Structures are given as structure tokens and as C-alpha cells.
Amino acid sequence: MRLRTTTQRQQSRRYPGLVVGAVAVLALTACTGSAEDAADDDGGDSTPVAAAGSNDEEGDMVTIGFSAPAADHGWMGAITENVRDLAEQYPDIDLQIAEGTNDVNLQISQVETFINDEVDAIVLLPFDGAAMTPIALEAMEAGIPVINVDREFDDPNAARVTVLGDNYGMGVSAGQYMCEQFGDKPDAVIAEIAGIDSLPLTQDRSQGFEDALAECDLEVSNRVAADFTVEGGEEEAAKLLQAAPKIDGLWNHDDDQGVGVLAAIENAGRDEFVMVGGAGSANAMREIQDDSGVLKATVIYPSTQGADGVKLARLLLQQKAMSDLDEVEVPRTIQLYAPVVTSDNVDQYIDSAFES
Known part of the structure; x- marks a missing residue:
């Protein structure tokens, strides 16, 4: 599933100033139900099943690229491990996880690969937010929404969603x-x-x-x-x-x-x-x-920030929103509590x- 057509991506390259506005006004449909709306348990299989219409209900397959610094710290290791766990939780996510690196040039190359592979979204925890801003902007201009995690870019237009600790x-x-x-x-x-x-x-x-x-x-x-x-x-x-x-x-x-x-x-x-x-x-x-x-x-x-970023990318791509909010689109910025x-x-x- 792609959010934008090839023609739209070509136009975005010609008119980069229009990109963020085009991405921001995507029609994200709010979830129409919740766990309380699910059918009564019939006493059968005890495996948890997503309620009909809930955000966890399986949707269209989406490909999400993820890149983060090297796991040389317990917190950073947990960031990537929590992302990996989502592959089992959500069969509709094709996760492309790049090897963790503290080399900015290598991380830029990883994002370039995601762009060339035309992934549906990129979740990026930058080793250096300023250094990664230009390549994030390039991804956005290519019609690939970027979810910025933890370390902010220099330009807010470089990300559709930003997930931050406090x-x-x-x-x-x-x-x-x-x-x-x-x-x-x-x-x-x-x-x-x-x-x-x-x-x-x-x-x-x-x-x-x-x-x-x-x-x-x-x-x-x-x-x-x-x-x-x-x-x-x-x-x-x-x-x-x-x-x-x-x-x-x-x-x-x-x-x-x-x-x-x-x-x-x-x-x-x-x-x-x-x-x-x-x-x-x-x-x-x-x-x-x-x-x-x-x-x-x-x-x-929270060491859940990367996983939260992937889940938000999934909602964005599947035209869902955060079901407990009246807002019909995924928010622009989310800051987690301390x-x-x-x-x-x-x-x-x-x-x-x-x-x-």
C-alpha cells in the first residue's frame, strides 16, 4: 500500500514545498469501534483477537523501514528489540530493520536504501538529528512519511510524526x-x-x-x-x-x-x-x-518510543487514527510521560x- 501515486511523488520532487501539506491532509479514518463493541466471547479459542474495527485488527500489508543507533546502551538496545517484537504482534507489518549504527554516513545510506526500495514509511531514531535532517526531507519529498523518534530533526518538515520522551x-x-x-x-x-x-x-x-x-x-x-x-x-x-x-x-x-x-x-x-x-x-x-x-x-x-513510532506509522499507512481520540488523523507530535x-x-x- 502506498500513500501517494508515482505521479504525486514526481510532483513532490518538482514542488518540495507542497510535500508536508500533502502528507498532513491525508484522510485518516477514525476507528469506528473499541473492545467494548466486540462480539460476546463464545467460549471458544482463548487466543486474544482484535475487536472488529479496532486499531489492532489486521489491515493492508505495509512495509516500514526502521533505523536506530547501535545498541551499545541498555536503553538503546531495548528500543530496537521492542520494534522487533512487533513483527510477531502485527502480521500486516513487513519490518525492514537496518543494523544499528553510530556512523552518520552509514545511517544516511540506510535511509537512502529505504527510499530506493520504496518502503511505505520510515521510522528513524537518528544518531544525530541535525545530520539526518536532509535525508529525512528527501524521504518526505519522495512521498514516504517519516516518523522521527527521540532525537529531533532540525526541520519539522522532515517528519510527519515525531515521538519524543520528556x-x-x-x-x-x-x-x-x-x-x-x-x-x-x-x-x-x-x-x-x-x-x-x-x-x-x-x-x-x-x-x-x-x-x-x-x-x-x-x-x-x-x-x-x-x-x-x-x-x-x-x-x-x-x-x-x-x-x-x-x-x-x-x-x-x-x-x-x-x-x-x-x-x-x-x-x-x-x-x-x-x-x-x-x-x-x-x-x-x-x-x-x-x-x-x-x-x-x-x-x-520510555524505551518503547521506537515501537510506538512503528505502530503510528502503521496507523498512518492504513488510514486509521488513535481510536481513543476524536481527532481523525495521527497527531503531528506525541510526547511520552516521565x-x-x-x-x-x-x-x-x-x-x-x-x-x-
Whole structure:
């Protein structure tokens, strides 16, 4: 199934400014039913079957290309693994998954291949959003809708749909948790172990944390930045612990680097503070369940974003929409929530968590 004819694709190349408008006004038919509208269970096969008219009901076969960075990080590995799982869930999706790469030129080549193969849609988590913008625009101009995941392009016209986590919201959620713990202790020492400081996502997380702490008159007293790796987390946490003989609350931006942070904390014999993690790994959640160490909470940064992007591409191509909304088209931008996971609600999240 193609959204646009060959003639339309040729016109888009001649008049690239018309492309986004043409894609945006596609007639996406809203779903006409829900699970509650399904026929009564007749007691037969217990295999779950999509309700008639639901978004999960099998539709026309669609071919979707997917490209993401290398799985050199637990969260990134889960991104691609969650996409692979959709192949079994949706027999009407022909998934073309490119090998993960941190080479921008190779990722550009992967997208060029998708364009030449005339896939129906491309779901792209760029290694570098700015560098991938021109090739994404080229795909859009060829009549192939692009779903941009996590790292935004420089030009909003380079994607029909953008699926984002909430980096600023992560910081806000972590800061609000600290306020709940220490809002009545104006002298509380709050520490922060950030990710890579040059990245906008790290800056957004830190700004959200700072803004939320300000609401309860707290501020970050000690801060270091690591590099999202176990080794970097351990090294920078050791420095912070030496510099801060007393800590009340510590927020670590990333649960993968948190493995090293926790190792440094154990080596230092420190247990006087409450720690909050970031991203929501399964091993962090198991620590929270065990409740025997400093880690008491983590803030989710969903590793479902790639899979969400593929599912949205499928809806777009099959002329469906999000059935729980009155809107008859797939939204332009979707930002996922950043909830705090504690021992009270960890069972809700652990099954979909990634392994660090």
C-alpha cells in the first residue's frame, strides 16, 4: 500500500514545498469501534483477537523501514528489540530493520536504501538529528512519511510524526520526588550525576530538576557529569562522594551509568541518602523492589518510543487514527510521560523495563 501515486511523488520532487501539506491532509479514518463493541466471547479459542474495527485488527500489508543507533546502551538496545517484537504482534507489518549504527554516513545510506526500495514509511531514531535532517526531507519529498523518534530533526518538515520522551519532564519528576522527601528540610544537600553535559537532553533534564527543586526552596549543592556508561558513572560518582561528605538526596540521570554509580556508592560505604535513577531499567526496578539500598526510585524515559513510532506509522499507512481520540488523523507530535517509579508502583512498570 502506498500513500501517494508515482505521479504525486514526481510532483513532490518538482514542488518540495507542497510535500508536508500533502502528507498532513491525508484522510485518516477514525476507528469506528473499541473492545467494548466486540462480539460476546463464545467460549471458544482463548487466543486474544482484535475487536472488529479496532486499531489492532489486521489491515493492508505495509512495509516500514526502521533505523536506530547501535545498541551499545541498555536503553538503546531495548528500543530496537521492542520494534522487533512487533513483527510477531502485527502480521500486516513487513519490518525492514537496518543494523544499528553510530556512523552518520552509514545511517544516511540506510535511509537512502529505504527510499530506493520504496518502503511505505520510515521510522528513524537518528544518531544525530541535525545530520539526518536532509535525508529525512528527501524521504518526505519522495512521498514516504517519516516518523522521527527521540532525537529531533532540525526541520519539522522532515517528519510527519515525531515521538519524543520528556527530558525536561524527567528532571521535573525527579525534583518533585526530592521535594516530597526533603521539602521540609531547607538545609538538605541535593546532589546530581548528569549525563553528557554537551547534549541538549542532559541540559533539559538538569533544568527541569533545578526548576522543580526551586518550588520547594531546594537547590543542587554538588553536581558532576558522566557519559551514560557504567565506567563513567562509577568514576564520576566516586569524585562526587569524595567532594560531598554528606548527601541527603542524589539524582542520577541514567540507570545504565547508574550501575557504576551504585558500585561507587558501595565501595565508599555510603548509605545516608536517598537516590533516584533515570530512564527506568529493570535492574534499577529490582533494586527498588528489594529496598535494601539507597536507590528508592527511578524516572521513566520510555524505551518503547521506537515501537510506538512503528505502530503510528502503521496507523498512518492504513488510514486509521488513535481510536481513543476524536481527532481523525495521527497527531503531528506525541510526547511520552516521565513518571516516577517507587516500591508502591514498580509492579506496573517492571515488565516493560529494559536491562542495563
